[in-house]
Amino acid sequence: MNFRQKLSQFMYGRNxxxxxxxxxxxxxxxxxxxSTLxxxxxxxxxxxxxxxxxxxxLCVFRIFSRNTVKRQQENAKYYQHHRKFLLWCRSVRDRWTQRKDYKFFRCPSCxxxxxxxxxxxVLELTCRKCGNRFKRRT
Ligand SMILES: [Zn+2]
Known part of the structure; x- marks a missing residue:
């Protein structure tokens, strides 16, 4: 049995x-x-x-943990936040690339x-989400 097979056998059932x-x-x-800086x-x-x-x-504990259900729940919870962060990053990037053609506003109510x-x-804007109307200079 080579090292790869032994490692595979050791990791079987672990997270x-x-x-x-x-x-x-x-x-x-x-x-x-x-710490170095x-x-x-x-x-x-x-x-x-x-x-x-x-x-x-904590990372090593999670890698070798046999309680995969609990580790997967933790990972799923983290992934929700990770996904929200990625969507926010994409939104910031899109606003930056479209800044010369479009102006972005936040609805005062929602x-x-x-x-x-x-x-x-000056335009009267209507929010698509809540229907609130407000004026802004574009
Ligand atoms: Zn709104």
Missing amino acids: GIDVLGVFLLVVSVVLMTL FSRISVLSELFLALEWMVLL HALLRVPRGKG
Whole structure:
């Protein structure tokens, strides 16, 4: 039996790495970098190092955990927030790329985002979500 087969046998029934695991690894690398950057301030450096180890141990615990149902629930919960963050990033990127052609407003009553062509003067806008009407200069 070679190493790959032994590892495969060892990992059978365990959680392994998932989206939350990758996120925890990234957080631990960021904390390690912060610990190195603040090496002159020993209190901060040791705090970041301690946090890094805690996050890393949590990540290792999750990878080797046999309670896959619980780990999948944690991963699903994390993934909801991860997805919201990705959608927000996409929204910011879209607003940035369309900023020369469109102006973006928030509805004063429900805070929905409205996109209006630029240079049309003062317009009365109607929110698609709640029907609220308000005037803005475009
Ligand atoms: Zn609205």
